[in-house]
Amino acid sequence: MRAIRLIMQRELAQYFSSPLAYLIAGAFLLLTGVTFYSDLNFSLGVRPVEPALIPNLLAQVMIVFAPLLTMRLLSEENREGTMELLLTAPVSDGNIVFGKFLSAWAYYTFILLLTLLYQFILVNIALPDISHTIAAYLGIWMYGGAALAVGLLFSATTENQILAAFMATIALLLLYYGDSLGRVVASADLAYILFNLTLQGHYAASFAIGAVRAEDIVYYAGLIVVALFIAIRVIESKRWR
Amino acid sequence: MGSFIGGTGLLLGSLGFIWQGGMTPYIALLLGIGIGGLLLWAFMTPDDFKAFFTGRQARQSTLAIFSTLLLVGVVSLAYIMVQRENIVADATVDGLFSLSETTLNVLRAAERTAQKIEITGFYYHYQIARREIDDSYFQLYVAETNGHIYTRYVNPVEEPGFSDRYMDAIDQDYNVFISFVDDNGDIIPTTTIPVEITGTQESDITRALSQLLVAGSYKVYFEVGLETPDPISNAANGLSLANNYLRANGYITEPLNLPGIAAVGGDIPQDASAVVLAQPRRRLSEAEIAVIDRYLKNGGALYIGADTFFTNEVFMGNNDPFNQYLWDNYGLRMTEYIVVDPTSSGQTELDVLSAVVFGENSIAANINKEGNPNSATQFRLARAVEVNDTPPVTNGRVIMSSEASWGETDLVALSTRNEYQFNADADIRGPLTLVAWARDEATNAKIILLGDGEFLTNGQIISTEGNLSLLLDGIGWMTGFAEKVEFTPRGYLVTPVLFVGSEQRDIIAFITVVLMPGVMFIAAVAVYLRRLRQ
Amino acid sequence: MIEVKNLVKRYGTFSAVNNISFEAAPGEIVGLLGPNGAGKTTTMRILTGFMPPSEGSVKVEGFDVLENSMEVRRRVGYMPERVPVYLDMTVHGYLTFWAKLRGMKQPNTQVNQMLERFSLGDRRNKLVRSLSKGLRQRLGLAQALVHNPPVVILDEPTIGIDPQQVIEVRETVRALRENHTVLFSSHILSEVEQVCDRVIIIHKGKIMASGTPQQLAKKYKPGVHLYVSLSGRSQSEIRALLESLPKVDNVREQAAGFVLSSRTDADLRADVSSIIAKHQLTLLEMRLVEVTLEDIFLNIVDKR
Incomplete structure (x- = not known):
């Protein structure tokens, strides 16, 4: 636990001491801010605001955003050779991976919390469906965790950050749009299975419309656990090579 | 690389196997890719492959792969178990995922039906996301009735034979149907009710479900003996269109010959939930009034479309005994003024649109809806209805014309020269009543009196949404059908614009x-x- | 305390380390000597718990690296060949991180001590990114020692730094002798000779020789070696004269003179003096030659 905390703290300090993290956060807030404001203008006097607006946007943005956050976590250690020191410290491989993951998730949570300001504005000017919004945020939080875990997995496989980000983006694209493969084969059963394997399949049809389904939480938690487990095995395999 | 493809293929294959609980072509394909990848690996780099299976490294690698597979298996199993449980928490303020009291009452009734009820959903393979959203609502119904209501999803591409009958509706975005099924599990086509999914799924489904439940239990008779148009002919014009709409909404419709009944001293059938008098062209005889009186005293309902005819003996004219009968007993009567409305009208000032509607009951619930101009009613050459404000029974107005309207009394100028002009001495100042209702609490007799009959018979009931609402909601109110089916739509209830x-x-x-x-x-x-x- | 028995490490079919056994006691500095690719780094990585051995047993402070990996890792300080650092941390933060990660609860005193010892105190709040190569090397050493481990493993600690810094590093390593078991690898022979108590020469994954530098010299270059530089006759005549001396087994040209070797411990100087007197030569230089590891190493590697 101590090791996880130490590694997580170090990574978080790394995030917050590098200008890149703030640039990413700034770009992110600009995107959500513009979306929020234009949606606000659009719905004025026409309809209530969409409670899951920001989370819905994030569902797509995370495809690019998650690899950016995670690409350097393990690949940099591999490239700089610090992985060798980490692996000879009295810390299990799982602790390393988990600490790294938690730091990325914590940073993501921080940005997510920043966007709650929009909800705060809404509460002050209208009566938004706050619980629906909270459900959507819960969903996108889990969703983001899963996307970050996938990004981390690819960061573990290579020394090249760009390659890690690239592969993670492709993997996330597949995980997001994988269900469109079902369109090609014209089978609803297969499309259903693919849909339920995709990230959006467990967000768009539940959290986004205000329903918290236990199966979706299990899906995201399961994806996190599996991706981290494989990442640990990948790290472990470096010892054997 | 081969090892990676192989491992992934095997992994996905086994995952699919666990998921589906059986062998399907796709899973076989995945497993094939997996084995192919491993063979490729063994072939391309034999040393690497051999080393993989010997020594400590091999133990470690196999352990890693199998533990990963095991973990994936456990996670999948947990997922499937949780999925079967269908645990859903409703996070919306409007309670979109909680069944309302109204729905629960309908479901109690549904559970008692002899046949099971099938929700048949047609979704193409590229509409899975939509299907999943709808499914989260349908599952509420399935769970609540312990499977008495169940779902069936059909991909029109995969089952063209079954879908054929529904294709017209599917093309018009009606892709969900509710039907009773027989003992063989086949749909009983005559009971099928289409569901319009509008985004407030619960009200859509429940409304359709109540329609299914009450379908066939209400009979509406069209009077055909007073020189009224034939409602039953299948020609897609005139009154038969209105008739077809009623049938499509679950009513049984029959023709009724009032003079015939009066001639033999008979009665309107007991099962008549409502009788429609659409644009009668002659006055009622004393005997016919007696038949109607007996029917009303027995709790009957009358939907009267009294129209303008430039004759002396016009139906419900000034000295028509039937007009007097309604005034005495129900506080409603027709005038002979033609309503002219300069502000709330269509092509000419004689095409009167509904300016004011009253919400005391459900008759005008769907008229003059905000943002939908087509939901106004439109009457051509309408007569004004007079409502007794100290009536013998409860009564009230449904639709009125605008402040600027007046009742034109110079019918000669109007009919011969098409001239109409406000004459302060003779004409009546608006607003004027166009539609009114009355209800006798003691006998449960109900009457809707409309200053226009033509809207039922001119075949434009399709294009004028408001007129159709006036028919369907009016009949619904009279028969009580509406009360059974009526379901407060859930949209923006709590969260305001x-x-x-x-x-x-x-x-x-x-x-x-x-x-x-x-x-x-x-x-x-x-x-x-x-x-x-x- | 390091015990290595019959260690084998294979990568696929290639054996990087092939049946190595050695020990290192506390207070001893052991040098691993060998050319690049001899298996030094692999051996060290196994000792630190970075990678597991294919065969054989490796114990550090009595703990097996396979079975008690964590205990081993806690007791080892390791500086890899590349001296990896986190560029975006401060010097102080970097040391504190490793100290904490290796189990120290209150590492501040220890960290400050290390900063002083390696003269990094004035740069404690600088980013590691701004340090020169030599300073990073010091930081790497401080990192390996910050948790005061009984066993210190340094992989080529003097590679790629300037001579002044090399001397500093060597002194530092020598000073570790008192409290630590030190394993030190290098491909620079003179360095090992200067620093280590004991040398293990490995080549192609096998131990070629081991012992103190003196023992190795005795074993692989026994006898007396004398350098003489004479004038008065032609070089070839001088060479013939020297070779005629009975106690001299070998004459080798070196610089402006010759190296005379004898297998016995006999003193050759008297014999040389007699030749000078007899043939009226002039003595330019005469001194005893020390045997270097380089000689031994070349000797061993050439033989095989």
Whole structure:
């Protein structure tokens, strides 16, 4: 636990001491801010605001955003050779991976919390469906965790950050749009299975419309656990090579 | 690389196997890819492959792969178990995922039916996301009735034979149907009710479900003996269109010959939930009035479309005994004024649109809806209805013309020269009543009196949404059908539409688009400068 | 305390380390000597718990690296060949991180001590990114020692730094002798000779020789070696004269003179003096030659 905390703290300090993290956060807030404001203008006097607006946007943005956050976590250690020191410290491989993951998730949570300001504005000017919004945020939080875990997995496989980000983006694209493969084969059963394997399949049809389904939480938690487990095995395999 | 493809293929294959609980072509394909990848690996790099299976390294690698597979299996199993449980928490303020009291009552009734009820959903393979959203609602019904209501999803591409009958509806975005099924599990086609999914799924489904339940239990008779148009002919014009709409909404319709009944001293059938008098062209005889009186005293309902005819003996004219009968017993009667409305009208000032509607009951519930001009009713050459404000029974108005309207009394000028002009001495100032209702609490007799009959018979009931609503909701109110089916739509119940002043909007724009990202960018620069110094 | 028995490490079919056994006691500095690719780094990585051995047993402070990996890792300080650092941390933060990660609860005193010892105190709040190669090397050493481990493993600690810094590093390593078991690898022979108590020469994954530098010299270059530089006759005549001396087994040209070797411990100087007197030669230089590891190493590697 101590090791996880130490590694997580170090990574978080790394995030917050590098200008890149703030640039990413700034770009992110600009995107959500513009979306929020234009949606606000659009719905004025026409309809209530969409409670899951920001989370819905994030569902797509995370495809690019998650690899950016995670690409350097393990690949940099591999490239700089610090992985060798980490692996000879009295810390299990799982602790390393988990600490790294938690730091990325914590940073993501921080940005997510920043966007709650929009909800705060809404509460002050209208009566938004706050619980629906909270459900959507819960969903996108889990969703983001899963996307970050996938990004981390690819960061573990290579020394090249760009390659890690690239592969993670492709993997996330597949995980997001994988269900469109079902369109090609014209089978609803297969499309259903693919849909339920995709990230959006467990967000768009539940959290986004205000329903918290236990199966979706299990899906995201399961994806996190599996991706981290494989990442640990990948790290472990470096010892054997 | 081969090992990677192989491992992934095997993994996905086994996952699919666990998921589906059986062998399907796709899973076989995945497993094939997996084995192919492993063979490729063994073939391309034999040394690597051999080393993989010998020594400590092999133990470790196999352990890693099998533990991963095991973990994936456990996670999948947990997922499937949880999925079967269908545990859903409703997070919306409007309770979109909780069945309302109304729905629960309908479901109690549904559970008692002899046959099971099938929700048949047609979704193409590229509409899975939509299907999943709808499914989360359908599952509420399935769970609540312990499977008495069940779902069946059909991909029109995969089952063209079954879908054929529904294709017309599917093309018009009606892709969900509710039907009773027989003992063999086959749909009973005559009971099928299409469901319009509008985004407030619960009300859509429940309304259709109640239609299914009450379908066939209400009979509406069209009077055909008073020189009224034939309602039953299948020609797609005139009154038969109105008739077809009623049938499509679950009513049984029959013709009724009032003079015939009166001639033999008989009665209107007991099962008549309502009788429609659409544009009668002659006056009723005393015997016919007696038949109607007996029917009303027995709790009957009368939907009267009294139209304008430039004859002396017009139906419900000034000295028509039936007019007097309704006035005495129900506080409603027809005048002979033609309503002219300069402000609320269609092509001419004689095409009167509904200016004011009253919401005491459900008759006008779907008329003059906000943002939908087509939901106004439109009467051509309408007569004004007179409502007794101290009536013998409860009564009231449904639709009125605007303040600027008047009742034209110079029918000669109107009929011969098409001239109409407000004459303060003779004409009656608006607003005038176009449609009124009455209800006798003691006998449960119900009457809707309309100053126009033509709207039922001119075949334009399709294009004028308001007129159709007036028919369906009027009949619904009279038969009680509406009360059984009526379901408060759930949309924007609690969360209201947003209004923000422009000044406030500028502040919001500044905070969200400039301030928040700006702070982050400034922080980025600050951190960069600090790092330069270090 | 390091015990290595019959260690084998295979990568696929290639054996990087092939049946190595050795020990290192506390207070001893052991040098691993060998050319690049001899298996030094692999051996060290196994000792630190970075990678597991294919065969054989490796114990550090009595703990097996396979079975008690964590205990081993807690007791080892390791500086890899590349001296990896986190560029975006401060010097102080970097040391504190490793100290904490290796189990120290209150590492501040220890960290400060290390900073002083390696003269990094004035740079404690600088980013590692700004340090020169030599300073990073010091930081790497401090990192390996910050948790005061009984066993210190340094992989080529003097590679790629300037001579002044090399001397500093060597002194530092020598000073570790008192409290630590030190394993030190290098491909620079003179360095090992200067620093280590004991040398293990490995080549192609096998131990070629081991012992103190003196023992190795005795074993692989026994006898007395004398350098003489004479004038008065032609070089070839001088060479013939020297070779005629009975106690001299070998004459080798070196610089402006010759190296005379004898397998016995006999003193050759008297014999040389007699030749000078007899043939009226002029003595330019005469001194005893020390045997270097380089000689031994070349000797061993050439033989195989």
